[in-house]
Amino acid sequence: xxxxxxxxxxxxxxxxxxxxxFAAAFFLAESAMPGNLSSSQSTGVGNIIAWxxxxxxxxxxxVKVQPNVLNLKSDSTYLNLADPTLEKPCIALGTTTQLxxxxxxxxxxxxxxxxxxxxxxxxxxxxxxxxxxxxTDASSKVxxxxxTGNVKDDCKILVRAGxxxxxxxxxxxxYNPEPIEYSVTHNDESVNDKVFNLKxxxxxxxxxxxxxxxxxxxxxxxxxxxYDPQLIxxxxxxxxxxxxxxxxVLHAKTTGTATLQYGxxxxxxxxxxxxxxxxxxxxxxxxxxxxxxxVSIYDYEPQYTNSGVDVYASWSEEFENDSILWYxxxxxxxxxxxxxxxxxxxxxxxxxxxxPFTLHAISNADNAVRATLEFEMGSVYHTSLDLRYxxxxxxxxTPLGETLTVHKGTVLTLFNYVDPTINISNNDIIVTSESxxxxxxxxxxxxxSIGFKKTGNATxxxxxxxxxxxxxxxxxNIEPEQNINADDDEFKGSVRxxxxxxxxxxxxxxxxxxxxxxxFADDKxxxxxxxxxxxxxxIVASVSELIQHFVPQRFGSFxxxxxxxxxxxxxxILTIGVIYLVRYIIKKKKAKKDSSPDSSPDSSPxx
Numbered sequence: 233x234x235x236x237x238x239x240x241x242x243x244x245x246x247x248x249x250x251x252x253x254f255a256a257a258f259f260l261a262e263s264a265m266p267g268n269l270s271s272s273q274s275t276g277v278g279n280i281i282a283w284x285x286x287x288x289x290x291x292x293x294x295v296k297v298q299p300n301v302l303n304l305k306s307d308s309t310y311l312n313l314a315d316p317t318l319e320k321p322c323i324a325l326g327t328t329t330q331l332x333x334x335x336x337x338x339x340x341x342x343x344x345x346x347x348x349x350x351x352x353x354x355x356x357x358x359x360x361x362x363x364x365x366x367x368t369d370a371s372s373k374v375x376x377x378x379x380t381g382n383v384k385d386d387c388k389i390l391v392r393a394g395x396x397x398x399x400x401x402x403x404x405x406x407y408n409p410e411p412i413e414y415s416v417t418h419n420d421e422s423v424n425d426k427v428f429n430l431k432x433x434x435x436x437x438x439x440x441x442x443x444x445x446x447x448x449x450x451x452x453x454x455x456x457x458x459y460d461p462q463l464i465x466x467x468x469x470x471x472x473x474x475x476x477x478x479x480x481v482l483h484a485k486t487t488g489t490a491t492l493q494y495g496x497x498x499x500x501x502x503x504x505x506x507x508x509x510x511x512x513x514x515x516x517x518x519x520x521x522x523x524x525x526x527v528s529i530y531d532y533e534p535q536y537t538n539s540g541v542d543v544y545a546s547w548s549e550e551f552e553n554d555s556i557l558w559y560x561x562x563x564x565x566x567x568x569x570x571x572x573x574x575x576x577x578x579x580x581x582x583x584x585x586x587x588p589f590t591l592h593a594i595s596n597a598d599n600a601v602r603a604t605l606e607f608e609m610g611s612v613y614h615t616s617l618d619l620r621y622x623x624x625x626x627x628x629x630t631p632l633g634e635t636l637t638v639h640k641g642t643v644l645t646l647f648n649y650v651d652p653t654i655n656i657s658n659n660d661i662i663v664t665s666e667s668x669x670x671x672x673x674x675x676x677x678x679x680x681s682i683g684f685k686k687t688g689n690a691t692x693x694x695x696x697x698x699x700x701x702x703x704x705x706x707x708x709n710i711e712p713e714q715n716i717n718a719d720d721d722e723f724k725g726s727v728r729x730x731x732x733x734x735x736x737x738x739x740x741x742x743x744x745x746x747x748x749x750x751x752f753a754d755d756k757x758x759x760x761x762x763x764x765x766x767x768x769x770x771i772v773a774s775v776s777e778l779i780q781h782f783v784p785q786r787f788g789s790f791x792x793x794x795x796x797x798x799x800x801x802x803x804x805i806l807t808i809g810v811i812y813l814v815r816y817i818i819k820k821k822k823a824k825k826d827s828s829p830d831s832s833p834d835s836s837p838x839x
Contacts, residue, residue, distance in 0.1 A: 741803025
């Protein structure tokens with residue numbers, strides 16, 4: 233079938249062709265927008281819809297409903313991933329396990345009803361914060377268990393939602409085991425089955441890289457916190473020729489040949505009679521560009537990229553065998569992150585426990601030659617409040633002003649926002665109020681929930697738990713409950729799907745259907761034009777979801793393609809239906825005109 237040309241067509245063809253391309257380009261451009269900008273657009277549309285619907289609202293008393301659904305959605309216990317045969321979750325020393333819970337009511341809440349916002353985690357064992365700490369985000373129902381002290385069996389916490397619903401979670405805290413999956417390299421090459429030719433006294437550091445069960449490398453923020461490379465065992469056919477130390481450094485001793493087994497890797501070492509220089513009278517010195525050595529706890533968290541103290545090592549004299557190892561015996565207190573471009577520079581970061589510690593710079597050639605630096609732990613507290621609120625889920629929230637309008641039957645969460653790159657030791661806030669129109673839960677934690685029971689005005693005071701001089705007063709205007717809560721995640725999702733996908737594709741289908749109708753200019757090819765239009769819609773929908781796979785905070789899905797095409801099909805059917813209706817009306821009018829007496833050949837007056 234030869235398609236007609238676009239040249240020398242009626243203006244209406246070009247108009248609808250342009251509108252069709254614009255609709256497709258606009259949607260593809262929207263797909264390339266980061267998730268936060270896309271959400272802002274749908275939030276604005278949702279607010280308009282909610283405002284219109286809520287004009288017709290009725291007021292009813294707010295009723296607190298107890299949740300009867302509480303289950304564990306996800307559990308990031310690392311050792312369970314490595315060893316599925318474990319009877320219960322095992323948390324390695326110095327690691328963090330994140331638990332995410334689902335709290336709900338098994339029936340949809342009616343207007344004016346709101347779910348009890350209380351969400352607390354209690355210890356049900358003899359443990360203290362010296363063994364593990366618990367951080368709770370009541371708004372997103374996330375619990376973080378941070379092991380900070382000794383190993384401990386039979387740990388147990390109770391997660392309580394509302395007044396009655398409880399979930400019991402048991403776990404153990406264990407020593408970091410020998411790595412299960414790892415690679416051993418030197419100069420980025422595997423050591424397995426290699427032959428190393430060394431001088432007497434020469435030291436050869438190996439690099440141990442952790443690998444997860446799927447074979448993908450993980451950085452030191454993940455598996456290095458769980459498995460201890462120093463536990464990898466070794467054997468030598470002749471220890472007098474070559475040995476390994478517990479840091480993973482190969483030491484050439486005397487002339488000869490030996491085969492070493494380092495963990496699961498085997499290699500051969502030939503030691504010549506030539507001698508490599510040892511440190512002997514040389515010394516290592518350490519320096520920092522700042523006065524004093526104070527680090528903050530949790531500096532090691534990935535988001536605190538600029539935290540920690542820089543330390544530089546230097547030898548009193550240069551020599552060939554000068555490599556060093558950075559080492560902190562108390563691994564729960566701090567970590568030494570080595571500069572990949574300069575092995576004589578590291579950044580010391582606080583880790584899990586508040587304790588003084590010592591940094592060692594050790595000669596790989598002779599472990600007895602070393603320099604040390606003493607460190608203290610300090611606490612960094614916020615100097616100002618950046619109070620924000622959110623209704624559910626995670627995110628940065630909305631900045632809090634002097635006043636806030638809320639609605640009866642809703643629950644919001646207050647918190648003090650801190651830039652993720654700034655390490656704040658304690659971000660708990662205390663929220664108080666004398667009003668009986670609201671219910672406060674979780675005061676004294678990072679995330680405080682407030683439920684609104686009555687209409688009217690109320691005042692709350694918010695202050696920092698650690699810096700009591702930082703406080704703020706907030707005036708609340710509690711309005712009647714809404715038919716639609718514009719801040720409800722389910723409503724926002726519906727707006728994104730219906731307005732952002734189905735409706736826009738329906739509009740694009742109208743432009744596409746009219747373009748192809750006028751393009752073919754043949755009444756017998758209406759359905760063919762509809763098929764071409766549907767094909768174009770499917771291409772745009774598929775490409776838009778593919779684009780979202782590469783955009784921050786976005787992801788594509790086949791469900792969205794289905795919603796897009798559902799809207800497009802609806803628009804195409806309506807367009808074809810209107811075209812047939814218009815043609816039918818025109819045909820009827822023409823038939824009526826042709827059949828009227830005035831239009832018959834014999835109706836002209838006779839002379």
